[in-house]
Amino acid sequence: MALSAAQKIERFYSRFQGDDNVLIVIVADPDAMASAMAVKRLLWRKAATVDMAAVNTVDRPDNLAMIQRLGIKLQPFADIDLSAYSRFVIVDSQPNHHEALGRFTPDVIIDHHPDTGCQAPVTDIRPQYGATATIMTEYLRAARIKPSTHLAAGLLYGIKTDTRNFERQTIIEDVRAFQYLFRFANQYLVNKLEREEINIAYLKYYRRAINVKRKRKDWVFVHLGKVETADVCVLIAEFLLRVKTINWSVVSGICDQKLVVVFRNDGLRKNAGRVAKLSFGRLGSAGGHKSMARAEIDLAELKSQVACRDDTKMGRWIMRQIQTRAHNRR
Numbered sequence: 001m002a003l004s005a006a007q008k009i010e011r012f013y014s015r016f017q018g019d020d021n022v023l024i025v026i027v028a029d030p031d032a033m034a035s036a037m038a039v040k041r042l043l044w045r046k047a048a049t050v051d052m053a054a055v056n057t058v059d060r061p062d063n064l065a066m067i068q069r070l071g072i073k074l075q076p077f078a079d080i081d082l083s084a085y086s087r088f089v090i091v092d093s094q095p096n097h098h099e100a101l102g103r104f105t106p107d108v109i110i111d112h113h114p115d116t117g118c119q120a121p122v123t124d125i126r127p128q129y130g131a132t133a134t135i136m137t138e139y140l141r142a143a144r145i146k147p148s149t150h151l152a153a154g155l156l157y158g159i160k161t162d163t164r165n166f167e168r169q170t171i172i173e174d175v176r177a178f179q180y181l182f183r184f185a186n187q188y189l190v191n192k193l194e195r196e197e198i199n200i201a202y203l204k205y206y207r208r209a210i211n212v213k214r215k216r217k218d219w220v221f222v223h224l225g226k227v228e229t230a231d232v233c234v235l236i237a238e239f240l241l242r243v244k245t246i247n248w249s250v251v252s253g254i255c256d257q258k259l260v261v262v263f264r265n266d267g268l269r270k271n272a273g274r275v276a277k278l279s280f281g282r283l284g285s286a287g288g289h290k291s292m293a294r295a296e297i298d299l300a301e302l303k304s305q306v307a308c309r310d311d312t313k314m315g316r317w318i319m320r321q322i323q324t325r326a327h328n329r330r
Contacts, residue, residue, distance in 0.1 A: 005142035008124060011141065013046065015107045015122050016087060020047040023085040025077060027099060027276040028054035031131050032092035033066050034158035037151050038136035039089055042143055053077040055100035060231040061199045069189055070150045093130040094118045110135055114273065114287060130174040133158030154185035157193050168267045168291040202232055209236045214319065218247040223315030227253035233262040252318050259297045261318060267291035279322045
């Protein structure tokens with residue numbers, strides 16, 4: 001039997017005591033940061049301290065803009081002394097999404113990505129939702145907490161980014177949360193966040209993508225080679241999907257000794273998560289939603305299959321894996 005919103009917030013609060021030191025751990029992006037802000041607000045005066053940490057390097061312009069404009073105090077996970085905390089919360093992710101998340105035992109997991117079977121005393125995973133920020137908005141409402149203008153702006157932006165302005169996976173709860181938050185959000189802040197999504201240093205990757213792209217019917221494939229951050233692949237993949245006649249974009253790059261492959265599609269009768277898993281699941285982590293997915297593979301796993309330093313061969317190998325293993329089974 002499904003729990004009501006009141007029961008869920010009661011179960012959430014049952015994990016914390018006034019003397020707890022709480023660490024919220026995320027893979028930083030707008031939805032994750034906004035959700036972490038909401039958890040921190042929920043635990044105000046419910047715990048001794050509440051800190052937030054990111055396991056990934058935060059360098060995307062939209063993430064940096066959120067941190068600066070919304071006053072988010074986000075620490076690098078590598079600098080954290082885990083022994084200083086008695087409770088751990090993961091939002092917008094799950095323990096097997098990142099190797100660093102396996103270094104502690106979470107007390108609470110709240111996420112909207114597909115359920116990977118992770119266990120915690122309090123687990124709330126709703127893959128049908130478009131954003132974790134929607135779930136956290138429901139928690140705030142159940143706790144009868146009116147969000148501040150900054151928190152509302154963050155949650156609103158988190159919903160907008162993860163649903164791509166309601167163009168991809170969305171349910172009525174996302175719309176209701178958006179309508180509720182709109183009353184409280186500082187729209188000037190939201191507009192500023194939306195305009196700071198591209199770093200001028202990333203423009204070279206757009207040029208590279210245009211030069212090396214390979215189009216196959218309504219698919220476009222791009223292998224960027226070495227990239228400063230895997231987030232570049234996300235930006236390029238979403239940019240290419242806006243091109244007329246393109247319904248699938250697959251953008252890959254090499255970062256931190258890993259091959260990262262990002263999938264985006266129009267969400268119509270296709271499943272990016274399934275394609276990612278069929279193509280690369282045997283080699284590394286792979287999966288995602290119907291319209292967006294990702295695969296990450298250690299380069300050491302690929303040396304016997306492809307020349308990792310040859311960008312042309314790597315690009316062709318990626319195309320071949322998708323076309324032979326998943327293209328006709330999507």
